[in-house]
Amino acid sequence: MTTETKQDELLAALQHYLEETDFAHLTSVEQPDLTALFSDLAGLKTEVKAESRQFKATLDSLSDAVEILKTDNQVLADELAKANERLQQQRREVERAMLVEWLDIYDRLDAGYRAVRQYRPVDGLFRHSKKQDVRFIASVGEGQEITLKRLEQMLQRRRVYSIDCVGQPFDARTMTTIAIGNDPSQANAVVLEELRKGFLLEDQVLRLAEVKVNKL
Incomplete structure (x- = not known):
């Protein structure tokens, strides 16, 4: 079989394929419905606007809530500061009242200590117990002095x-x-x-x- 015969056969097959094949479905491109498309776009635009307004309203509500929260926190902080100041004032008043009572005890101890220090035995009376009395009074005076010093130290620790x-x-x-x-x-x-x-x-x-x- 020669080359020309092969070419003739191929051309005949191609012509037969073209005659038998329906190419209509390839050329018929479906056109979009522009009215429906614009309608969908308008609906989408309206929905986006509505969502945008709702989002803005939500942001405004959150902003208002944040401002209210800030105000409430400031009020609470002020109230806590005032309550703390009142507590400190009460504590100082209680402390002063307690310390004044301690000073009253200090006065009594100091008066007793001075009385003991000023004690002088009478020569004409109780000669047989004079030495014992003097030692006893001296020991009482030492005890009073120690108590006074401890009370003074307690007061100094409290400024x-x-x-x-x-x-x-x-x-x-x-x-x-x-x-x-x-x-x-x-x-x-x-x-x-x-x-x-x-x-x-x-x-x-x-x-x-x-x-x-x-x-x-």
């Missing part, structure tokens, strides 16, 4: 310190005049004697000192 008065110029902020003296050897308005101790709680007066002031 309570006695006011130095004797020999100092009278200070109306920390002292009150109970008696007037006349000592030419001392300057005018100088404290001659401390009749009751005064105390400071840190830098605040806990109790005024009662003093005797020199007046020329």
Whole structure:
């Protein structure tokens, strides 16, 4: 079989294929429905706008909630600060009342200690027990002194310190005049004697000192 015969056969087969094959389905492209497409796009646009408005409303609600929460937190913080200040004030008042009671105990112990120190036995009475009495009074005085020192240490741990008065110029902020003296050897308005101790709680007066002031 020659080459020309083969070509003729191939051409005949191709012509037969083209005649028998239906190419209509390849050329008929379905056209879109533009009305439906625009309608769908308009609906989608409307839905997006609605979602956008709802999202904005949600953001506004959250923003309002955040502002309310901030306000409530500030109010709560202010209330807590005020409550803490009231608590601290109450604590200071209770502490002052307790310390004043301690000072009353201190005065009683101090008065007893001074009385013991000033004790002098009478020569004419109780000669047989004089030595024992003196030793007993001395031991009582030592006990009083130890108790006073411990009480002073307790007061100092709570920032309570006695006011130095004797020999100092009278200070109306920390002292009150109970008696007037006349000592030419001392300057005018100088404290001659401390009749009751005064105390400071840190830098605040806990109790005024009662003093005797020199007046020329």
